[in-house]
Amino acid sequence: MADKIFRVNMSDLSTKVEPVPAAWLGLGGRGLTSTVVATEVIPTCQPLGRHNKLVIAPGLLSGTPAANSGRLSCGAKSPLTGTIKEANAGGTSAQMLAKLGVKALIVEGKPQDESKWYSLHVTRDGVTISEETEVIGLGNFATVKVLNQRLGEKVGVITIGPAGEMRMSAANISIKDPDSHLRSSGRGGLGAVMGSKKVKFISIEHTSEQVQLADPEAFKTANRLFAKALVDNPISKALAQYGTNVLVNIINESGGLPTQNFTKGQFAGHEAISGETMHDTIVARGGKPKHNCHQGCVIQCSQVYNDLKGNYKTSGFEYETIWALGADCCIDNLDHLAEADSLMDDIGLDSIETPVAFGVAMEAGVLKFGDGAELCRILRDEVAKGTPLGRIIGNGAASVGRVFGVTRVPVVKGQAIPAYDPRAIKGIGITYATSTQGADHTMGYTIATNILGVGGKLDPLSKEGQVELSRNLQIATAAIDSTGMCLFIAFAALDDATCLPALIDMINARFGISLTADDVTNLGKTILKTEHGFNLAAGFSNKDDRLPEFFAEEPIAPHNVVWDISDAAIDSFWDF
Amino acid sequence: MRLTVKLFAYFRDNRFKQREMDFPEGTRVEDIILSLGINLEEVGVTMINSRHCELSQVPKDHDQLAIFPAIGGG
Numbered sequence: 001m002a003d004k005i006f007r008v009n010m011s012d013l014s015t016k017v018e019p020v021p022a023a024w025l026g027l028g029g030r031g032l033t034s035t036v037v038a039t040e041v042i043p044t045c046q047p048l049g050r051h052n053k054l055v056i057a058p059g060l061l062s063g064t065p066a067a068n069s070g071r072l073s074c075g076a077k078s079p080l081t082g083t084i085k086e087a088n089a090g091g092t093s094a095q096m097l098a099k100l101g102v103k104a105l106i107v108e109g110k111p112q113d114e115s116k117w118y119s120l121h122v123t124r125d126g127v128t129i130s131e132e133t134e135v136i137g138l139g140n141f142a143t144v145k146v147l148n149q150r151l152g153e154k155v156g157v158i159t160i161g162p163a164g165e166m167r168m169s170a171a172n173i174s175i176k177d178p179d180s181h182l183r184s185s186g187r188g189g190l191g192a193v194m195g196s197k198k199v200k201f202i203s204i205e206h207t208s209e210q211v212q213l214a215d216p217e218a219f220k221t222a223n224r225l226f227a228k229a230l231v232d233n234p235i236s237k238a239l240a241q242y243g244t245n246v247l248v249n250i251i252n253e254s255g256g257l258p259t260q261n262f263t264k265g266q267f268a269g270h271e272a273i274s275g276e277t278m279h280d281t282i283v284a285r286g287g288k289p290k291h292n293c294h295q296g297c298v299i300q301c302s303q304v305y306n307d308l309k310g311n312y313k314t315s316g317f318e319y320e321t322i323w324a325l326g327a328d329c330c331i332d333n334l335d336h337l338a339e340a341d342s343l344m345d346d347i348g349l350d351s352i353e354t355p356v357a358f359g360v361a362m363e364a365g366v367l368k369f370g371d372g373a374e375l376c377r378i379l380r381d382e383v384a385k386g387t388p389l390g391r392i393i394g395n396g397a398a399s400v401g402r403v404f405g406v407t408r409v410p411v412v413k414g415q416a417i418p419a420y421d422p423r424a425i426k427g428i429g430i431t432y433a434t435s436t437q438g439a440d441h442t443m444g445y446t447i448a449t450n451i452l453g454v455g456g457k458l459d460p461l462s463k464e465g466q467v468e469l470s471r472n473l474q475i476a477t478a479a480i481d482s483t484g485m486c487l488f489i490a491f492a493a494l495d496d497a498t499c500l501p502a503l504i505d506m507i508n509a510r511f512g513i514s515l516t517a518d519d520v521t522n523l524g525k526t527i528l529k530t531e532h533g534f535n536l537a538a539g540f541s542n543k544d545d546r547l548p549e550f551f552a553e554e555p556i557a558p559h560n561v562v563w564d565i566s567d568a569a570i571d572s573f574w575d576f
Numbered sequence: 577m578r579l580t581v582k583l584f585a586y587f588r589d590n591r592f593k594q595r596e597m598d599f600p601e602g603t604r605v606e607d608i609i610l611s612l613g614i615n616l617e618e619v620g621v622t623m624i625n626s627r628h629c630e631l632s633q634v635p636k637d638h639d640q641l642a643i644f645p646a647i648g649g650g
Contacts, residue, residue, distance in 0.1 A: 234618065234620070234645065234646035235620075235646050235647060235648035238585055238586070238645060238646065238647040238648065239647075239648060239649060241585070241586065242585060242647075243649070244649030244650060245649070246585055246647045246648075246649055247647070247648075247649040247650065249584050249644075250584065250621065250642075250644055250647060253582070253584075253623055253626055253642045253644075254623065254626055254628075255626045271593075275585070275649075276584065276585060276588065276593075301649070319649050319650065320650075441650060442650065445650050447650055448648065448650075451621070451628075452620065452621060452646075452647065452648055453620055453621050453628075453646075454646075454648060457628070459628065460628075461627075487650075488648070488650075491648045558626055559626070
């Protein structure tokens with residue numbers, strides 16, 4: 001059976017199953033969510049109003065046996081940035097939706113009666129809307145527990161926590177993982193969009209059906225090559241052992257680890273929060289250093305981090321979260337960081353935006369730098385409960401800066417800058433400035449080439465070549481984000497000549513088409529231009545493609561460098 | 577010359593995190609790595625005083641040399 005568009009209108013509580021328009025047939029994941037948003041959403045609309053749409057799409061290869069293909073894309077106009085937004089995550093839902101033949105789920109409109117909450121249940125036949133009361137106000141972990149009991153352990157769940165219910169701009173969308181824990185489409189406040197539509201959760205019926213492959217043998221051959229390229233890559237080995245948090249020490253060593261609300265480039269407590277220390281702690285407490293966020297992942301960068309008593313505390317404990325809570329907020333205690341990570345997962349908060357907001361709040365004197373206990377208290381007692389202070393923090397770093405009159409506010413287009421200082425790693429500054437979605441390292445991960453020596457080498461302190469590097473990576477990333485693939489396949493794709501052709505062969509064998517590498521590059525370019533076009537129509541211009549002025553005025557130690565790439569050079573990013 | 581040598585990730589296994597070490601003048605980064613029993617093919621990134629360096633580079637007295645295996649994340 002051909003894939004379909006599943007459409008839900010929350011204004012009149014109606015649902016439809018539609019054929020896929022011809023123009024969307026070759027799209028998946030981010031390419032599809034961004035195309036639907038750009039086609040159907042009024043660019044100037046209020047992001048939390050009835051004209052915005054939440055689009056959820058598995059990738060082109062989701063649901064197939066392809067290694068690492070379990071990412072789910074969520075898209076909408078962002079209430080945090082006002083731009084187009086796509087955020088993707090692992091978990092079980094991408095594969096389940098693909099197996100049910102869901103090309104995309106589009107949730108539009110908004111109930112007039114704001115007193116009621118709803119849930120959506122997805123089966124092969126369509127979507128059922130039900131009024132929901134039992135899990136309203138619950139955290140994400142409790143919600144998943146209740147739904148497992150109500151609908152069975154195999155049910156897929158896409159949910160929002162209290163932050164999404166309160167329409168906070170840092171609210172994420174959480175996706176149940178194979179252990180009934182959570183993966184997050186973190187950035188840009190998409191949880192608030194889901195909350196504005198009064199949808200608490202989307203449940204997905206388990207199916208034993210498989211995705212049909214046009215050429216199963218060719219697919220199998222390509223997948224074998226592809227998985228081998230991933231497994232053989234040395235970076236995959238380090239990711240499995242230390243997780244993404246292996247980066248703390250190398251970014252610190254490079255002088256690009258933003259510390260104490262972006263006032264220094266190195267953190268004295270780096271060793272205590274490093275991937276090496278985390279690995280040893282996990283092993284000593286009987287946790288798991290490696291763990292997968294979705295079935296079929298061969299890299300396994302996730303982990304199970306236990307508390308002092310050996311009980312589960314958190315997983316998917318990522319470098320950027322640890323950086324933000326650790327170096328940026330100066331908390332050098334992994335247990336406080338794990339507690340905060342777990343709380344943010346439960347409340348349903350972006351674990352980059354929220355701790356960067358805390359860093360700004362610390363500069364404002366709301367709490368002290370380094371006070372992990374107080375940070376956790378504020379999350380639990382203020383943000384989760386929606387007190388005025390909790391809402392100020394839960395609406396992100398820019399919100400905190402405005403309310404407390406702080407001028408050192410590390411955001412681009414309203415979204416918090418993550419874990420790599422653009423003064424000391426200049427390529428990533430181009431990505432932050434030009435990304436169609438506000439500051440986001442994953443849009444064009446120049447750290448690979450600036451710091452890690454992947455895909456070549458480019459001096460992080462030089463102004464030369466950074467625009468081209470960021471552009472090439474942003475184009476490639478937009479294409480990868482459309483396949484359902486985890487972005488970490490890029491480490492193999494950049495340096496192993498067998499990886500990318502195998503990926504393209506799998507797409508061809510899935511659909512019976514004959515894409516070339518050029519087609520894939522063109523797909524990436526088209527997606528970026530579609531997203532950029534939406535932003536321009538929403539009122540953004542090149543003047544918004546800028547970093548906050550303090551980066552140009554405050555040198556950062558140890559290299560004592562400032563952001564010095566010209567506006568004209570930044571604007572040349574779009575010359576393609 | 578006296579250097580501060582820092583190792584990261586699994587290069588620390590059965591070695592050390594950080595150590596002050598003496599080497600003859602003119603010793604290259606590559607020689608130091610080999611002297612530690614680390615396979616050059618496993619080396620991802622080297623930095624002297626927080627700046628990337630080549631394996632053929634020669635550190636100076638009191639430099640800090642950081643040696644990383646191939647790693648990634650993000």
